[in-house]
Amino acid sequence: MSGVTGLPGLAVTATGLCLFAAAVALARRGRTPEEGARRDRASLLGIGIQGLGFVIVATGPIRVALDPLAASAIGKAILTAVCLGAALALFLWARQTMGRNWSIVARTRMDHALVTAGPFAHVRHPIYTAIGLLLVGVALGLGHEPRLVAALPVYALGTWLRVRIEERLLRMQFGRTYDAYAARVNRFVPLVF
Template identity: 65%
Template sequence: MSHSTGLPALAVLATGFVVFAALVLAARLKRRDEEGARRDGRSLLGIMVQGIAFAVCGSGPIAMALDPLGFPSLALAAATALLLVGAIGLFVWARRTMGRNWSVVARLRQDHALVTAGPFAHVRHPIYVAIALLLLATAIALGHVPRLVMALPLYALGTWLRIRVEEGLLLAAFGDAYRDYARRVKRFVPGLF
């Protein structure tokens, strides 16, 4: 099932994906693997499941029926842009706050620090919130909002697989300090969950 979209929303989405991917790649290239870092490849399964959620949102026909300069098309582009700005801004803030602790695959450095400042003072997993915003932007821009019924549970499963590994590493490394942090700060939405 697909709803109509317009060229402006697709252009905004493509630009947002390029910017997000460039930021992730730049952060990955900047970070060096250190000897003694504990990497846990089990988080790769979560990454794959999250990727499937994006594939579900991105697959299917795209109905380019909206007038590019009409209000519905421009409103769709604005909603997409708002979600992308939120996703990119939250990712950059979290990535900078994490510094050398950040990585795509779950790992602990020998000098790993428990990060509780910046966005981590509000939610424990702001980068997954940012990626969820990217998923929503994808569905809206492509006119695939109904596909979120399948994509959101898949994204939640992939995220759960990843955080289970990450939180296990942090609990093993920081013990009571991590338990106290987890009691104070919710995973994804301040004050809720």
């Protein structure tokens, strides 16, 4: 039932968002700027635009179905849990695989390694795929699926800005090695895109 949610969906959404926020906060804990890091703060614009996609799906009235145990309410909660669970699992896997290379703002370090293992063997930007799944999960959980028509292109624009900056930094650091990796691994969805 598009445009309507249930209490189970709202509970799953709140739980999923809290877990994802905690995962990001834990990933950032204890991080200090490295000497010789090459940063591009222009990626902050991309982060802001991606965030606008979340504002689009998260705002507006929420219509809650009266029966929390209705099949539609339970079904939507399950779909929401799948999206949010997949987003969290993919983020954690990618973050663990990246190790010290991970940061929120685009940058490379002097000892930066080109990560091609784990989820990076399948897609070049698994964290953006995870955040896209988070966006879809939030829309489902709040009953705001129609808002994805506007939110997904906004999120895609912010992601494109960030990817362009990150890939430029990686090409500067790794040259042909990165080009060869990019030629064999898609950006966001294995074998598709």
